[in-house]
Amino acid sequence: MPDVKVSNLNKIFGDNVVLDNVDFTIKDGEFFTLLGPSGCGKSTTLNCIAGLEQPSSGAISVGDTTFVDTDKKLFVPPEGRNLGMVFQSYALWPHKTIADNLAMPLQIRKVDKTEQRRLIDEALDKVGLLHLRERYPHQMSGGQQQRVALARALVYSPSVLLLDEPLSNLDAKLREQARAWLKRLQEDLGITTVYVTHDQDEALALSDRIAVMSNGYMIQVGTPTEIYETPATAEVAAFVGRCNFLEATVTDVTSTGAALKLEANGQQMTVDTPEKVTVGDHVTVAVRPEKLAVLPADDTAMPGTNVISAEVLTTSYLGSRFEYDLKVGDHVVQVVNDRGGLAGAVNLTVDPDACLIFPQADVLSEDAQALLTVAP
């Protein structure tokens, strides 16, 4: 399977810059996800690869074949690209059987009838629906229809699979099952896949690499672990997984620069970080809810570093864990913990290694700010 190379892609609708120098390469057989909030340009990027949208400038190639190069005024139409695409809506023909739905792309490619039947059965077998080949779409569940849409995209052996939120019409449970199934299928087929979603859990679970997009930019490209553990900006930390943010001022830096002392909310904290900062810098400290420890205020087992007094506001029991909202000064801090039954005054400890430091100019969205502030 070939690489996909997207170079300096720009798209302008009227005076709205929707893609701003988007640039990435997807490796052979990779599951690559475009992740970001609604309107950030994910679908436009995917549609440019598919040929459904013409970029204002830039180039796209798959393997040795160039599909778009605006400098050379080259544009290969969608039907000349041999890419498989699945949309959120599945786009199945309601009055055609499943087998006939799959026959459509083969008829367009003038495949003979015997070969059509073989390819249709092979594709339906891959998605586990061969026994339902004569049914109509309305006689199938949402999950089955989603598999048919995928089989239809695979039936002509596309070089790359393009998936635009293909699981978002499924309910939560089915969606999780479909996610695991899709991952196995993609690995078995080894097909290079570009996946669009605004669902961070889906992106983390499915992808070899994720590109986080915001306002037409690609902010960070990395493996799920890199994106989650070492987000490039506070915005990425806020968007991928949950995160607590605290505004702080640097009051001391060790000679090696590895540890900082910070003052936040009138409390002192020590943080280990590779970031280069100097005394007086205003920074944003980010820490994931599961990296915080919380114990009753009178528990003497609490370690000495970064102990912060807090008060339990709400407790949510989620079966395998408890989630707490704690009041720390004027802020709400979210903590995930195995231990239930915490109430009233508690102590929170922050592991110096668990904190991420960002420049304070790296402004958080108003939504993130609102989430973290205690209402008056």
Ligand SMILES: Nc1ncnc2c1ncn2[C@@H]1O[C@H](COP(=O)(O)OP(=O)(O)OP(=O)(O)O)[C@@H](O)[C@H]1O
């Ligand atoms: N044909 C068009 N004409 C004008 N503006 C458009 C057009 N298509 C998309 N846009 C705008 O481009 C921006 C990016 O849209 P796009 O569909 O790529 O976002 P997205 O990240 O996929 O969002 P969503 O998850 O909601 O689909 C949006 O502001 C959208 O309104």
